[in-house]
Amino acid sequence: MSFLVIEALRKTFGQHAVVEHFDLAAERGEFVSFLGPSGCGKTTTLRMVAGFETPTAGRIRIDGRDVTGLRPNQRNVGMVFQSYALFPNMTVAQNVAFGLKVAGRSAAEIGPRVDEMLKLIKLPHLAERYPYQLSGGQQQRVALARAIAIKPQILLLDEPLSALDAKIRISLREEIKAVQRTLGITTIYVTHDQEEALSMSDRIVVMNEGKAEQIGTPFEIYNYPRTRFVASFVGTLNLLPGKVIDAAAGRIAIDGREVVSSRGLAGAQPGEIRTVALRPEAVTLNDPRADGNRMEGTIEDVAFLGSVVRIRVRFGESSISLDTFNNPSVQPPERGQAVTVCFAHADLQVLQDAA
């Protein structure tokens, strides 16, 4: 049985269902992100795991123990808030020691543990400072140390980097990940930033309107989104309407041109219109060796982005963007040029929802 199990979780505020049909099984030591736009229910779900909100229905189990009805102070979870929430009247060391003191640990045990935590977050020299004397990034590191000092079973972070500058955000992201890996602590990380989720997580739960749209590794989520929402929320993607020809053989027509997808067309009816998705980096131009799908069109636009050149090719009603690496010895193609775009059968993703 998984370490953290969430079953059929549901939360309503009045008439409004904020979280519905939410299931998740996370292994011990796993780093799981909840990714989704603002208001999709990430925080509410996290707060139910922490015990700050009571689920309307469903169960939450941690290490086999049903915690659904337990108070937050009985759950042994560590929480890190977007606003840091350090106790303003206490020094850094006192903040980190708070949970240990509450648990009735002896001073002989608390002292070394606090030192160890401050070393882990690389702030041992700031032990006697007060929160208002620290930068935002330092405060959030102290908040992390305070949360993990009590050796929680699960670490919960709610957009911990949203209030920080871009630069600090990236360095702190790596630091949080390093601490998490060192301690091997099971972690749920809430974010609306896809880059954060993709770079840190073992698995990502993409959420939309209170439901988990897709759960998978960053690789799966990015390369094989199952719904239009996931496809458009994570990364840049070509989304095109396709008319199903033969579901079993994966044959589908884009703008009258027949292509083949080796993924997920099961159950579709001939003539049905489905959205097909294609990553720009999966498409090549005029590649004689490529087998798979080939479509002829004309170059509509060329955008030089530095290391990458993004080219848009038009076919009648629809167009496909593709990325090629910049090559200093080759001029990028011209607008209006006739070209053939190539992509593998496996890279054409047919989404579950209709176009």
Next chain:
Amino acid sequence: MKTSKIGPWIAFTLGALYFIIPLIATFEFSLRLKRGEYSFEAYRIVLGDPRFQATFGYSTLLALATIVIGVLLVVPTAYWIQLRLPKLRPVVEFITLLPLVIPAIVLVFGYLKMYNSSSLLPLTSSPWSTNLLLTFGYVTLALPYMYRAVDTGLRAIDVRTLTEAAESLGAKWPTILFKVILPNVRSALLSGAFLTFAIVIGEFTMAALLDRPAFGPYLQLIGANRAYEPSALAIIAFFVTWACMGLIQVFGRGARGASPETR
């Protein structure tokens, strides 16, 4: 630059004179008990009066009791309202403002009717229980000031998130209240306590009608019968008040990081 600074200075000087001249005049008058020379004779008489010591001590004690009860009543209430029942805020605010609208004399007559010696709860039947009744009366009188001060202090910190942070670290509510919330509203509490103290020390109506030996009735008695001593008392009262203010400043500074302006 210059012209823009003169105006405020004139206003400040006029305001300061408005407050200081009567004070100096009172002080000067209080020194003239002995004909033809300045002396602290009036102060010697007042401070040496056993009734002064007794009533001032009594009122101080009651003020302290009022502050303790007030804090224990108001802090958890304001905290709970802010955290869980924000919808009740207008109701509670209205209730806390009632003592400003209802005159103390009405309150005390209500008390005498409710708690007289033939009632279910005969609080006026013994001096000890009357002291208790008077203290509760003072808590009521000080409620608007205490509640406002504490509520303002609580609004300046993120009560909800601090509570949740403490809770997830395993703390139960007494720990949260006394170790996390109270220390962070310390300066607000101190101003509430100071206002309470000032109200209780000078209160006359309740103490007189409940016939308790408080400082207010003593002040009135001296004022009606003597010439110089009331001025000396006024100066002493003023001094005590300023000493309180000074203490608040000292303690307010001591609460590092607790006041929002230092964050």
